[in-house]
Amino acid sequence: MAEKGIFLPRVQLRKALEAIERGLEVTQPDAVVIAGDVKHIFGRLGRYEMRELRELFEFLTRRVGKVYLVRGNHDNFVAPIARRFGVEIVNELWLGDVLVVHGHRPLPEGAKPRVVVMGHEHPSVALRDSLGSVAKIPCFLTMPLKRGSRLVVLPALGIYQSGTSVSLQRDSYLSPVIKEEGVLEEAVPFAVLEGEGVYELPPLKLIEDLLEAPSF
Structure with a gap:
């Protein structure tokens, strides 16, 4: 974004790597799955x-045996760097009965995973108090899907992506997965408070009544 006149300091990458490092220490995984949009600019x-990206992929591949990137709608021109570090790019990833997608497209027709994990939406809770x-x-954000699966929507890891304010208004969401299949009345947010x-x-x-209405 710096090329377009919007300067995002490198603190964003540093904080993301710190969060990933903490997660790796706790879980000790064999692999890491990125649910898409590893880059921000749509184009080149x-x-x-x-x-x-080089710093991120090098950081991950030194710590785990396998890294997957589930392709998001922003992830153009990533493949050459991903190949250099052995990062496998996929359109979707099945881990047993768990399906990981980015979320910018409808789910595969007929698929019935137990859990769907997706990004894309970057949910946040906008809470309004009595003083406004x-x-x-x-x-x-978790919710049932009409096909019987459980959806888990991941928050943005970057500190500058404010994302979609969760609400019961179906049209306020970006993802067709939520718009077409989400049971919003049963959606449960899990707020992330740093520290x-x-x-x-x-x-x-x-x-x-406590949620700030999303703007369109």
Whole structure:
């Protein structure tokens, strides 16, 4: 984005790597799956993004045996760098009965995973208090899907992606997975407070009056 006149300091990558490092220490995984949009600019791969992608892929491949990138709608021109570091790019990834997708396309017709994990939406909770003040907090969002699966939507790892404010308004979401299949009344946000932890909130149908209405 720096090439377009928007400067994003490298603190974003540093904080992302710190978060990943903490996760790796806790879980000790054999592989890491990136649920898409590893780059920000839609078009060409800029010089700064190229450098940061190299740093990210090198960081990951030194720590785990396998890295998968589930292709997102921003992930153009990533393949040459991914191949250099042995990162496998896929359109979707099945891990047993768990399906990982980016979320910018509908789910495969007829597929019935137990759990679907996706990115794309970057959900956050915008809570309004009685004085009208609004706090926007990144969150995980889980909900049933009409096909019987359980959806888990990941928050953005970058600190500059504020994302979609969760609500019961179907048209406020980006992903066709949520728009077409999500049971929003049963959706449950898990707010992520840096340095504090992850907190489960009530289902959206019970906190509708506290949610800041999304703008279109």
